[in-house]
Amino acid sequence: DTAVSQTPKYLVTQMGNDKSIKCEQNLGHDTMYWYKQDSKKFLKIMFSYNNKELIINETVPNRFSPKSPDKAHLNLHINSLELGDSAVYFCASQGRVNTEAFFGQGTRLTVV
Amino acid sequence: AQSVTQLDSQVPVFEEAPVELRCNYSSSVSVYLFWYVQYPNQGLQLLLKYLSGSTLVESINGFEAEFNKSQTSFHLRKPSVHISDTAEYFCAVTWMDSSYKLIFGSGTRLLVRP
Numbered sequence: 001d002t003a004v005s006q007t008p009k010y011l012v013t014q015m016g017n018d019k020s021i022k023c024e025q026n027l028g029h030d031t032m033y034w035y036k037q038d039s040k041k042f043l044k045i046m047f048s049y050n051n052k053e054l055i056i057n058e059t060v061p062n063r064f065s066p067k068s069p070d071k072a073h074l075n076l077h078i079n080s081l082e083l084g085d086s087a088v089y090f091c092a093s094q095g096r097v098n099t100e101a102f103f104g105q106g107t108r109l110t111v112v
Numbered sequence: 113a114q115s116v117t118q119l120d121s122q123v124p125v126f127e128e129a130p131v132e133l134r135c136n137y138s139s140s141v142s143v144y145l146f147w148y149v150q151y152p153n154q155g156l157q158l159l160l161k162y163l164s165g166s167t168l169v170e171s172i173n174g175f176e177a178e179f180n181k182s183q184t185s186f187h188l189r190k191p192s193v194h195i196s197d198t199a200e201y202f203c204a205v206t207w208m209d210s211s212y213k214l215i216f217g218s219g220t221r222l223l224v225r226p
Contacts, residue, residue: 043216098144103155
C-alpha cells in the first residue's frame with residue numbers, strides 16, 4: 001500500500017481550465033502539505049493543514065484552493081490555469097513536527 | 113524570516129571521492145533537521161534526520177550529517193560516493209515554534225562521474 005498517493009501523475013491542460021489534484025495518506029498523520037517544485041527543482045511550500053484546518057498559506061494566488069474533507073485527504077483545486085502554473089506538485093504528510101514527512105510521487109502539471 | 117540555504121546548486125565529483133553538501137539555516141529557536149534525496153522523476157525520500165542527542169547522524173547507505181548549532185549548519189558528507197548516488201539532495205528544517213512548516217533549501221544536484 002502506498003503511504004501517500006497522488007492522482008493524477010501527469011496532467012496536461014490548456015490555459016484557462018480548472019483542474020484538481022487529489023492526495024490521500026494512509027499513515028494516520030495529522031498534518032498534510034502541498035509543495036510546488038519548479039523547473040529548477042526548488043521546492044516551495046504552498047499550504048499546510050493540521051487536522052483538516054488550514055495552518056499555512058504561503059502567499060499563493062487565490063486561484064489555488066486546497067480542500068481537506070478529512071484528515072486523510074488534501075486536494076488541490078486550481079482555477080483559470082496559467083502557463084506559470086506548470087510544475088510538479090507534491091503532497092506530503094507528517095505525523096508530528098519532529099518526524100519525517102512522507103511524500104507522494106508528484107503530479108507533473110503542464111499548462112499549454 | 114525562516115530560511116534554508118544550500119549554496120551549491122551542483123556538485124560534480126568522481127566516483128569513490130569524498131563529498132560534502134552544505135546546508136545552513138536561519139534560526140533563533142531550536143530546530144529539527146532533515147536531508148531528503150530525490151532520484152530522477154521520483155518523489156522525495158528521507159535520507160537522515162537530526163532531532164536531538166548526538167550531533168552526528170548517519171544513514172544506512174554511508175551518508176552522515178553533523179548538526180552544528182553555533183554555525184547553524186547541517187552539512188551532509190559521504191567519504192566515498194557511487195554512481196548511484198547521483199541525485200538531487202534537499203536540506204529541510206522545521207523550527208520548534210507554533211508553525212507546522214517544513215521548509216526546504218533550493219537543493220544540490222550531486223553528479224557522480226566514473
